[in-house]
Amino acid sequence: MDDYKYEDFQVGTKVFLENEYGVIVNLKLHKFSTMIRWDTSDEKDFEDWSGMWGVFVQIGGKIIDSNYQFKYINDDGTLKIFK
Numbered sequence: 001m002d003d004y005k006y007e008d009f010q011v012g013t014k015v016f017l018e019n020e021y022g023v024i025v026n027l028k029l030h031k032f033s034t035m036i037r038w039d040t041s042d043e044k045d046f047e048d049w050s051g052m053w054g055v056f057v058q059i060g061g062k063i064i065d066s067n068y069q070f071k072y073i074n075d076d077g078t079l080k081i082f083k
Helices: 053-058
Strands: 014-017 020-025 035-038 046-048
Antiparallel strands (some): 020 035
């Protein structure tokens, strides 16, 4: 198991969990929220993991290489524009 610290999960950190890739974004639903924007075409595919990074890692979540290229989203979590 990877040894992550709470501080490792910052805005811009790219993550992987259950065959999904995502990025921690600067979106606050409440004062303590820490949101992951998942790499899907759904413009509302956000999940709040505030205070749950221990659980995230226990169930197989990982921090991935910052150079990973998403399919549907940009590194800041905004949807890519396809033409």
